[in-house]
Amino acid sequence: MTGPLNSGDPGDRPRPDHPHGFEVDAPLFVISVAAQLAGMHAQTLRSYDREGLVSPGRTSGGGRRYSRRDIELLREVQKLSQDDGVNRAGIRRIIELEAQVDALRERLGELTAEMNQLRDDLVESRMDAANAAANAIAGLRRDVVPWSSVGTALVSWQRPPRR
Template sequence: MDDRTHPRRPAPAGDGGGDPAGDPRRAPVTGERAELRIEARIEAAGQAGIDADAPLFVISVAAQLAGMHAQTLRSYDREGLVSPGRSSGGGRRYSQRDIELLREVQRLSQDDGVNRAGIRRIIELEAQVDALRARLAELSVENAELRADLVQSRMDAANAAANAVAGLRRDVVPWRTTAGDVAPWLRPPRRG
């Protein structure tokens, strides 16, 4: 059997004869290099306008990106910690946001020693904070619009008042009464 076709022996370096190990461009990417490549793809997808909530990654890729075993991801899904989308065939599909959440769950569990119930509560509270921040942003925009409308209404009212005063007949003279006049409307106005 030839060295190049034997399943356990790699081809000589530089030969490239059918074995990926012989060609560095076709060599399998593992470990940190694989994660960096996938990270670059995620970043490129974000820059290309792909939604961070789009379910793109199968469980094996998501597990590699999160640095954990696929069975751990299944366990998190069963417990409701990280619930990915599903494909039409029922397979799990993780989004970029899901992967970030998986990393956060792992950090809380391993680095901070938080149990799964605590992690679940933290995730719920963070979701509430995010929802409140979004609502605050909506209300801030609405408040700014209402303030702009108020300023415009005040300017419109001032213009209307100025136009009403300017539109008064110039020949009508306002009537001034003195303290002793009983019926000032009976007296003819002075011309002068």
């Protein structure tokens, strides 16, 4: 986001369905607050930003604004670096792969919803076709003239003699 907070962007408005009333991607925190929330020095956040590990939103003046998601990512980067001994290139790759997994999960959800809709449409189409066939058969039966017996005459037939 390039404007100041409460600029009218829907991400800045309180949302009751999210904890604390704000979306996880709303850029809320200045760098000093973000550093305190993440448990690290502000210079570390600047370094992570320069390296592209965590890229916060910006105000029109260029100031960094961190979201709740950015804070969680900062904590994850710190954990990978300090606790797991992963170097920054490895951290960058992990972040990229997690983003790909998230995108694939979202796409899977979309495709699953589409498949379910198509399945429902197919069931409905089959029912419509069965109803149309039943109606067509019922219509044919109404058009057929009922057969009645012609009479009770008896015809006698004899085989001709053999020669």
